[in-house]
Amino acid sequence: MLSNLQPQAPDKILMLIEEFKADTRQGKIDLGVGVYKDPEGVTPVMRAVKAAEQRIWETQTTKAYTGLAGEPEYRSAMAKMVLAEVPADRLASVATVGGTGAIRQALELARMAHPGLTVHVSDPTWPNHLSIMKFMGLPYVEYRYFDVATRGVDFEAMKQDIARAKKGDIVLLHGCCHNPTGANLTLDQWREVIDILQTTGAVPLIDLAYQGFGDGLDADAEATRLVAQSLPEVLIAASCSKNFGIYRERTGILIALAETTQARDLAQGAMAYLNRQNYSFPPDHGARIVQTILTDDALRADWAAELEEVRNTMLGLRDQLAAELRQLSGSDRFDFIAHHRGMFSRLGATPEQVQQLKSEAAIYMVGDSRLNIAGLNQHTVPVLARAIIDAGI
Numbered sequence: 218m219l220s221n222l223q224p225q226a227p228d229k230i231l232m233l234i235e236e237f238k239a240d241t242r243q244g245k246i247d248l249g250v251g252v253y254k255d256p257e258g259v260t261p262v263m264r265a266v267k268a269a270e271q272r273i274w275e276t277q278t279t280k281a282y283t284g285l286a287g288e289p290e291y292r293s294a295m296a297k298m299v300l301a302e303v304p305a306d307r308l309a310s311v312a313t314v315g316g317t318g319a320i321r322q323a324l325e326l327a328r329m330a331h332p333g334l335t336v337h338v339s340d341p342t343w344p345n346h347l348s349i350m351k352f353m354g355l356p357y358v359e360y361r362y363f364d365v366a367t368r369g370v371d372f373e374a375m376k377q378d379i380a381r382a383k384k385g386d387i388v389l390l391h392g393c394c395h396n397p398t399g400a401n402l403t404l405d406q407w408r409e410v411i412d413i414l415q416t417t418g419a420v421p422l423i424d425l426a427y428q429g430f431g432d433g434l435d436a437d438a439e440a441t442r443l444v445a446q447s448l449p450e451v452l453i454a455a456s457c458s459k460n461f462g463i464y465r466e467r468t469g470i471l472i473a474l475a476e477t478t479q480a481r482d483l484a485q486g487a488m489a490y491l492n493r494q495n496y497s498f499p500p501d502h503g504a505r506i507v508q509t510i511l512t513d514d515a516l517r518a519d520w521a522a523e524l525e526e527v528r529n530t531m532l533g534l535r536d537q538l539a540a541e542l543r544q545l546s547g548s549d550r551f552d553f554i555a556h557h558r559g560m561f562s563r564l565g566a567t568p569e570q571v572q573q574l575k576s577e578a579a580i581y582m583v584g585d586s587r588l589n590i591a592g593l594n595q596h597t598v599p600v601l602a603r604a605i606i607d608a609g610i
Contacts, residue, residue, distance in 0.1 A: 229344070230583060237581045245579035246597050248588040251396070251560060252464060253430075253527060256594040263462045265520035269509035277505075282498045285489040287312020287470075291504040294511035295470045299425060299438055299455050300445055307474045309485035311492050312499040315467040316426045316456025321349055322471045323422050323452045324387070325491050326484070328355065331385040337378070337419070338389045339363075341563075341585065343396045346389060346424075360388075363398045365565050368553035370400050376413060384418030390444075392453075393437040394427035394559025397587035401431070401558055407440040411447045422452040429460040429524045430531065431558035449476035457507050459560070460524055466503025531560065534593050541602035551605075560591050566610045578604035586610075 233249040252260050286292065292310045296303045313319040327334055338346055340359035350357045360378030364371040382388050390410070395401055402410065414421055421444055428437045445451050450473075457468040471488060475481040492499055510516045535555050542551035554562050566574075566586035574580040580601060582588040593601065 233581055233583065240579060240581075242579045244600070246581065246592065246601065248580065248582040248590075248592040248601075250592070251589055253459060253462065253531075253560065253591040256530070258594070260464070261462065263520060263523050265510045265516045265523065266461060266463060266506055268516055268519075269506045269513075272509060273502075273505055283312075283501045285492050285498060286310065286485070287499045287504055288501065288508060290512065291508040292470060294508055295455060295457075296472055298434070298511060299428065299453060299470075299472065300442055301435070301438070302442075304445075304474065306478050307476070307481055309473045309475065309481050309488060311471050311485075311488040312501075312504050313454075313469040313471050313492075314496060314500060315458060316424070316454055316469040317345060317349075318467070318495075318499075319454035319456070319469040319471040320346065320422075320424060321353075322488065322491050322495070323454050323473075324349065324353060324355060325495075326471075326473065326487055327387050327420065327422070327452065328353070329487055329491075334386050335383070336387045336389055336422075337382050339375075339391065339395070341397055342389070342391075343424070343426075362395075363400060363563065368398070368400065368563065368565055369556075370402060370406070372402070372406050372409075376409060379410065379419070380413050380417065382414075382417045382419035386417075386419040387422050387452075388414065388419045389422045389424065392423045392425035392428070392441045394431045394561070396426065396559070397561050397563055397583065397585060399557030399559055399562040399590075400553075402440065404440060404443070407443055411444060414444075414448055420450045420452065421448065422454065424454050426454075426456040427459050427559045428455065430528055430560060433528070434460075434521065434524070445474055448474075450474060450480075457503060461503075461507055461510070461520070463503045463506060466506065467500055468503030468507060531590050534590050534595070534598060535562075537595060537598045538590075538593070538602060541599055542605060545602055545606045554590075560589050561587050562590060563587050564605070564610055566605075566608070570608045570610050573608045574604050577607075580604055 237247050336357040337360050338357055339362035361371050361374035379388055423441050431437045453472040455470050458464045473484040475484050510520050539552050539555035564586040568584050571586050
């Protein structure tokens, strides 16, 4: 049986990681893998996470299963963090295996509710979005999003494309810190997107993987909150990997907002059923950490303060890189880097130029020229800037 399996295409980012590890050159720079790194190149465990784990270790008396939907206190705390005002009569939720699991469960739920749907997804988007949909056999179409010339959002083209979505279709949107481009919609543009969704009857699925990494915890959720307040049905997939730094704990949540209490109850039952089919009970340790932090004033304050340090570090690196490139190029054509938000920016380089950066300067980034800003520090920024200019980008 197993000999009948077909070889699977390797993940390009994972291949890049292995290639970077095998490179023996001194001073090599990894801008590919999507994790936050401090100036020493370490992905740290946050202070509040350490404190929460200590408290859990001291007080936890059992490792018995939690509920199919996850711990209610965790789901409540996460819904409040994402939405601020929680519409209890409309809201269903389940703990998931990371943000990726939340995306998968959201698409499964949408297909159960409307088997003939099409998913509308930005061009470009996080590659795993497309991989999951292809594996599920879900039909999807890409809507124009990134303007290669300006490295900003091609909003007029985006509006034209998402207006083609039909009632019951899914429009997949990045809540903040767009991956892989770093280019975000303004709040006024979000309002126009909402108008289009109200007209078409399509349902937004918001991927909120980087809340707190862009303009701040509340600012990064502002668009998602506006969508939730404006539309009858909304799906939100949120991740704790980045903002709590618990990547390996695989902690996420799927939130569904329904139009009626009856529809909310149906959604809650279907989501718990999907958890049961896919992994039975969701993992609890990471969720317990998040719950402990969000429900304790002192821990939450310390976590929020450290998250601000992380965010401001990335903003500082963006400003430094844009300034270095402005000086070296004698132009403002790289100022978009300072305007982008989150971990990533897309340079707009060709695959050949990306290869040149790797072969000549030992600088690794994804082939579409997505670079992880958090992979830099103040000493490597000038090295990258010079290499970008030398590669003719």
